[in-house]
Amino acid sequence: MNGETSAAQNMTQMSQNSESIHYEQQRFSGQGVSNSGGPYIVPTPANPVKEDTEATRRMKENFGFFGPVTFLYALFYAFCMFRNGSGVTFPFFIAASLLYLCFSLSKLGLTLKKGSGFYMTGMILLSVSTFCTDDARIIGFNKTGIFLLMMSLLLKQFYDTAQWKLGKYLGSIFLMMFASIGELARPFQDAVCYMKQRGKGNRTVGYALLGAVLAVPLLVVVIALLASADAFFRQLTDQVLSWVNLENLFEIICRVLFLFFAAYLLLSYLCKHTLSEEVKDHRHGEPVLAITITGLLSVVYVLFSGIQIFGLFLGKLQLPDGYTYAEYAREGFFQLLAVSILNLIIVLVCMSFFKESKVLKGVLTIMSLCTFVMIASSALRMVLYIRFYYLTFLRILVLWALALLFVLFFGVIASIYRERFPLFKYSVAVVTVLYLVLSFSHPDLIIAYVNVRSENNDYRYLSNLNADAAPVLIPYLKDLGYDFEVVPVPGVENLKEHSAERLREQGRFTEELRRNGYSKSDKEGFGYYYLLYLQQATENFGIRTYNISRHMAIRQIAQAK
Numbered sequence: 001m002n003g004e005t006s007a008a009q010n011m012t013q014m015s016q017n018s019e020s021i022h023y024e025q026q027r028f029s030g031q032g033v034s035n036s037g038g039p040y041i042v043p044t045p046a047n048p049v050k051e052d053t054e055a056t057r058r059m060k061e062n063f064g065f066f067g068p069v070t071f072l073y074a075l076f077y078a079f080c081m082f083r084n085g086s087g088v089t090f091p092f093f094i095a096a097s098l099l100y101l102c103f104s105l106s107k108l109g110l111t112l113k114k115g116s117g118f119y120m121t122g123m124i125l126l127s128v129s130t131f132c133t134d135d136a137r138i139i140g141f142n143k144t145g146i147f148l149l150m151m152s153l154l155l156k157q158f159y160d161t162a163q164w165k166l167g168k169y170l171g172s173i174f175l176m177m178f179a180s181i182g183e184l185a186r187p188f189q190d191a192v193c194y195m196k197q198r199g200k201g202n203r204t205v206g207y208a209l210l211g212a213v214l215a216v217p218l219l220v221v222v223i224a225l226l227a228s229a230d231a232f233f234r235q236l237t238d239q240v241l242s243w244v245n246l247e248n249l250f251e252i253i254c255r256v257l258f259l260f261f262a263a264y265l266l267l268s269y270l271c272k273h274t275l276s277e278e279v280k281d282h283r284h285g286e287p288v289l290a291i292t293i294t295g296l297l298s299v300v301y302v303l304f305s306g307i308q309i310f311g312l313f314l315g316k317l318q319l320p321d322g323y324t325y326a327e328y329a330r331e332g333f334f335q336l337l338a339v340s341i342l343n344l345i346i347v348l349v350c351m352s353f354f355k356e357s358k359v360l361k362g363v364l365t366i367m368s369l370c371t372f373v374m375i376a377s378s379a380l381r382m383v384l385y386i387r388f389y390y391l392t393f394l395r396i397l398v399l400w401a402l403a404l405l406f407v408l409f410f411g412v413i414a415s416i417y418r419e420r421f422p423l424f425k426y427s428v429a430v431v432t433v434l435y436l437v438l439s440f441s442h443p444d445l446i447i448a449y450v451n452v453r454s455e456n457n458d459y460r461y462l463s464n465l466n467a468d469a470a471p472v473l474i475p476y477l478k479d480l481g482y483d484f485e486v487v488p489v490p491g492v493e494n495l496k497e498h499s500a501e502r503l504r505e506q507g508r509f510t511e512e513l514r515r516n517g518y519s520k521s522d523k524e525g526f527g528y529y530y531l532l533y534l535q536q537a538t539e540n541f542g543i544r545t546y547n548i549s550r551h552m553a554i555r556q557i558a559q560a561k
Contacts, residue, residue: 055108055158055271062107063194066264067187073100074260078252079544086130086139087545094127094146104267105157112157115425119153122432129439134467134537134549137393138439145435151176152428158270163279165352165424172275180269187264287357290350294363297346301370308377333385336378337398340405343371347412361416368413375406390458391450396443404434442549448472459526467537470553477527478560484531485561531557 052060059066076096080089098120105111126142126149133139151173155161161169227234347364354360379402386395411426448469451457465473478484510532518525534557538550 053271053273055110055273056268058108059268059271060190060193061197063190064198065107066104066267067191067194069100069103070260070264071256073097073263074256074258077259078255082248082252082255083540084545085143086133086547088131088547089544090130091124091127094123097150098123100263101153101157108271110157116153116156118429118432119149119156122436123149123153125436126439129436131546132440132548133442134547134553135442135444136466138443141435142439145432148173149432154266154270155275158273159275160277165279166427168279169424175275176266176269179274180265183265183268184261186268187261282353283355285354287354287360290354291357291360291363294346294350294360294367298363298366298370301343301367301374305370305373308373312377312380331381333378333381333398336374336381337402337405340371340374340378340402343367343374344405344408344412347416351415356419364416365413368409368416371409372406375402375409378402386450389456390454390461391447392461393443393447396438396446400434400438404431407434442468444468445472448476452476459523460520463520463526463529464533465530467534467547467549467553470534470549470556473527473530474553474556474560477530480523480527482527482531484557 073096077093080087080093080096084090102112123146126146130139130142152161152169155164155169155172155176159172164172223237227237347367350360350364379399382395382398382402407430408427411421411423411430414426415421415423444465445468448462448465449472451462452472462469462473510529513525513528518528520526520529534550534553538554541547541550541554
């Protein structure tokens with residue numbers, strides 16, 4: 001009996017030793033045993049488990065806020081922006097975006113950092129400019145600017161960006177956009193965790209919502225099958241679907257889903273705080289190399305600047321053979337703009353990658369001062385060119401870029417002698433302010449004002465201007481004797497019935513203009529093509545799509561009748 005007991009005890013001891021050895025093997029291999037007997041991952045130096053940040057934990061705990069509010073925000077986006085890229089609802093969407101950010105930060109236990117007001121004000125002003133213009137180029141620039149300001153604002157709230165430079169910002173924005181896709185499962189994971197923590201009642205609601213979502217594709221299939229099976233049901237289905245535009249409905253759903261996931265994933269990624277805040281010092285290059293390159297360039301720049309001062313500005317040098325003063329001044333502005341931009345890049349590279357040197361600072365200062373002369377020369381040439389020919393959007397953009405470079409180089413010179421000068425913040429402020437001036441200036445209005453007074457006019461270019469130019473072009477067309485009843489514009493009453501019938505198809509009207517000899521290049525015909533554009537731009541004009549520039553065009557035509 002004692003022998004049997006001893007044998008049983010030995011068997012038990014051997015089993016325990018075997019389990020102990022198995023457990024140690026699992027532990028050292030990165031696995032463990034849970035309370036229920038199943039394996040679980042054990043943190044080891046080779047298999048670390050990263051804990052959630054405080055912001056991530058708060059976001060999970062407050063899914064009851066982030067889930068519904070993000071969905072409402074996405075719905076509001078669809079309402080504001082559905083086939084309406086430049087209406088009065090755009091500023092409301094941007095304001096809603098900033099409110100969403102502020103409420104989200106509050107739930108995460110964060111507050112807006114000092115200096116955030118500049119980014120937010122810039123975004124609001126750009127959104128207001130968007131619904132004040134009909135210029136697709138300005139609208140595109142505005143939205144790009146709003147995006148960059150929003151991304152910079154987000155990074156500022158979650159990271160210490162005081163020492164960041166342009167490259168660090170752009171790299172972080174690029175990484176943030178694509179790395180946030182890795183958080184695709186987060187909304188579903190947070191919803192499940194939230195329902196488990198809140199009890200059965202919330203789980204019931206959650207499962208009901210999930211069931212409703214999953215039921216949609218099943219309903220589509222079942223309704224399609226039943227409609228094909230019964231004529232009466234098919235007739236009823238056709239009547240219901242006739243009230244619903246499936247294409248519009250699908251686009252709205254896609255917009256809602258896109259912004260919901262974009263906002264939630266981006267916020268989730270920022271909460272993880274995975275980006276590095278460190279700004280490395282790359283100034284390891286030998287300054288002799290930079291001094292040699294920039295020194296040789298500076299010799300050429302000093303000679304060129306002297307020629308510009310005495311030849312172009314003062315007019316004291318003899319002109320090349322075959323040149324008049326006007327012809328000499330009208331060429332080279334694009335080349336000088338390119339050299340000015342190249343100089344900016346060279347100076348920034350030397351400051352960022354080469355060791356500090358007093359000689360190098362002096363040479364870079366000479367390059368910067370010569371660049372001021374090149375900018376002034378290019379601007380003068382462009383102004384003279386416009387006087388002899390006509391104004392275009394590209395030429396306005398060149399003048400704006402020259403003004404921007406001129407102001408930026410003041411900051412560059414300051415940063416040459418003061419290492420802690422906030423060049424990036426200075427650049428952001430300068431670009432934002434000067435672009436706001438361009439955005440609110442209505443370039444096509446300026447173009448129309450200048451060109452109708454020019455002797456060398458390009459009527460084809462005038463015919464392609466947008467509604468911003470209407471306050472100038474409509475009175476001009478009236479003076480030329482144009483018939484405004486030919487092209488009906490929404491909001492203008494007392495139209496001729498035969499004109500409305502003839503213009504029912506815009507292609508037929510264009511063909512009729514060509515058949516009658518009217519061309520975009522002719523003084524007698526360009527205005528009809530411009531009026532046709534206004535008819536197209538204002539045909540969906542309403543409360544949600546209200547745009548100040550298009551409204552002014554409608555008023556101008558009404559007054560011209």
